[in-house]
């Protein structure tokens with residue numbers, strides 16, 4: 001039996017049927033927004049640097065109806081046994097406790113802050129984006145809500161602002177101090193493309209990324225070591241980067257030149273030196289990977305840069321985990337052209353660039369390595385670069 005498994009599709013009719021059952025009404029429409037994997041450029045987004053994500057085929061689907069009042073009712077097939085959570089929008093404040101509902105209601109809060117017209121919503125959700133795996137299930141949730149609210153109330157926003165509503169929900173209402181990469185990837189994804197994002201300018205270059213056409217696969221190997229960005233480690237890394245920039249007298253680590261990196265970083269104490277070195281070199285690797293992909297070169301050539309990025313996250317930024325390191329090493333030993341952890345870290349997924357025929361042996365090697373190390377059995381699927389948040393019906 002194959003170890004590389006395609007996650008089950010979301011049954012959109014079933015989401016609509018569930019909406020009718022819960023709210024005794026028809027939804028006004030159905031929207032979807034994807035999770036993402038980041039090819040390279042980790043923890044660079046809140047330093048003004050570059051990132052290179054793709055939107056996944058795995059997504060969150062929302063059947064939504066506009067209400068005449070300020071109440072949001074939101075139910076998910078994947079949490080709380082599908083029971084709706086009810087939140088009154090005028091009572092939503094920074095620092096409030098809303099559990100997972102913080103992501104959808106936070107979007108309403110963020111829209112109100114921008115003085116956009118906001119009403120309540122009834123929402124029924126389902127998702128096949130793995131939760132706690134570093135694949136941006138939270139961005140899929142906030143962005144599907146932002147897209148639906150925007151369409152229903154005619155907000156007429158550009159994609160970057162829709163993504164920013166999702167980021168505000170995550171930062172201010174869910175309490176996770178993230179950058180903007182995940183929400184931009186979820187809103188702006190394009191099939192068979194990767195997005196080179198300049199996170200300072202907030203500009204996106206869509207780069208052709210059609211691996212199947214080159215006989216390649218991008219495997220996502222989920223370690224099942226759960227992570228979250230609402231705990232202290234992510235915030236601590238962000239704080240270290242700000243501290244390093246301050247000591248170096250630059251606005252953000254983006255402004256540290258790569259050419260004189262070693263001498264510039266000598267001014268920092270060892271820990272901050274390592275943190276800054278990761279950010280500056282990983283942002284530079286994004287540009288190198290993007291350059292290789294746009295030059296029409298063989299995409300296999302990006303492999304070593306992916307693996308270098310992993311080493312940098314492991315040794316300098318210290319955000320990998322033993323289970324994740326074991327999977328990365330196993331994938332390389334089994335013939336992957338390159339492999340790295342993707343996402344915020346402290347667990348989550350490894351991505352591995354493999355020749356199509358190596359997909360199964362690499363998956364097998366990862367399962368065996370996890371067993372040897374006493375780690376959870378990983379699950380493996382193939383990442384397919386897909387479209388961003390959109391109305392389905």
Ligand code: GAF
Pocket residue numbers: 038041042043044045046178179180181182229343344345
């Ligand atoms: C998480 C965050 F949400 C992103 O903004 C980014 O910082 C990423 O970790 C690390 O690259 O996904």
